[in-house]
Amino acid sequence: MSLLLPALLLASVPGTAAPATVPIGHFQTWLPSSRVPMAFTSGGVTVEVAPLPCPSHPEGESACRWDGYNNQARVTVRAGGVTPLSVTTDRQSGYARIAVVRFGRGDPRPGVIVESQSGGSGGNLSVQFLAPSGTGYRALSLGSLQGGLLQGEIADEPRDLSEDGYVDLELRDGAFDSAFGCNACTPRPPRLFAVKHGRVIDESRDPALRPVFAADMARLEPHCLSGESGRNGACAAYVADAARAGRFRSAWTKMLAHYERGGDGRQPDNDPHFVRFPESLRAFLIRTGYILSSPSGEGPGVGRPRRRDADGEAPPQPLP
Numbered sequence: 001m002s003l004l005l006p007a008l009l010l011a012s013v014p015g016t017a018a019p020a021t022v023p024i025g026h027f028q029t030w031l032p033s034s035r036v037p038m039a040f041t042s043g044g045v046t047v048e049v050a051p052l053p054c055p056s057h058p059e060g061e062s063a064c065r066w067d068g069y070n071n072q073a074r075v076t077v078r079a080g081g082v083t084p085l086s087v088t089t090d091r092q093s094g095y096a097r098i099a100v101v102r103f104g105r106g107d108p109r110p111g112v113i114v115e116s117q118s119g120g121s122g123g124n125l126s127v128q129f130l131a132p133s134g135t136g137y138r139a140l141s142l143g144s145l146q147g148g149l150l151q152g153e154i155a156d157e158p159r160d161l162s163e164d165g166y167v168d169l170e171l172r173d174g175a176f177d178s179a180f181g182c183n184a185c186t187p188r189p190p191r192l193f194a195v196k197h198g199r200v201i202d203e204s205r206d207p208a209l210r211p212v213f214a215a216d217m218a219r220l221e222p223h224c225l226s227g228e229s230g231r232n233g234a235c236a237a238y239v240a241d242a243a244r245a246g247r248f249r250s251a252w253t254k255m256l257a258h259y260e261r262g263g264d265g266r267q268p269d270n271d272p273h274f275v276r277f278p279e280s281l282r283a284f285l286i287r288t289g290y291i292l293s294s295p296s297g298e299g300p301g302v303g304r305p306r307r308r309d310a311d312g313e314a315p316p317q318p319l320p
Helices: 006-010 207-224 232-245 248-258 277-287
Strands: 028-030 038-042 045-051 073-079 085-088 095-101 111-117 125-133 136-143 169-173 190-196 199-202
Touching: 028 038, 045 095, 073 095, 073 111, 085 125, 085 136, 136 199, 190 207, 207 232, 207 248, 232 248, 232 277, 248 277
Parallel strands: none
Antiparallel strands: 028 095, 038 045, 045 073, 073 085, 095 111, 111 125, 125 136, 169 190, 190 199
């Protein structure tokens, strides 16, 4: 995962020089180890990032205690004629990514996205959206570094993919992290969000966004349908994508014909353990909201713990 180090070269110290001007929608990265402030302007909005000082006597497992600097920063957004707003990055973040973004076509001015990234192979993150609100800004939070529910990073210049007047912000579903194999063996399906009317909305089930999931299916299908060792992780993400893309039944059938029997048999920690991968995948997709259970709570032929049922009978229904 790139840290976008060139962004640091654009940074200027607030109060000593004019903030650097960068294109709207382009993320700038602040590294705690730099120990220096950063400032930039996009679309008439100025963002200032200032490292927080360490306490006199640091306690616990903190960067202040071990590295001598605070990994948290205060992020302040300013725009002409509005009240500034300051937020702090996550105390567990390894670095922060920040961009000025116009969330909606009708917004009076652009907002700001503040990503707190954990770093590492998993790449958990939390996000703060500073959305225009009246004569100022309102902070909206999404995700948690502890929960691991969101991963990845929002790309530069996010677009309105659904053509509803609001940009669609793509991250990745951290629930799949190491769920059916090693960290690198289990891809993460997309999750899409939008900031609308002062709220963060999960847009992942919007039919207008099905092409996003269909494209991810096309990326994963050769891996799921191959003879690769450890392919069940790719199959899990492939079927999840299919549920969002409106192609669940055909993908489920393909998965049943190609999934890896045996292997290390890794299953999600938070679900009951099953004899076969399809049973485990079904329970996982129900728990994570990709599919619905049958009215009785289990589909015939699929999903009973510790039972060897035949493949291919009555796959669970996708969410609408």
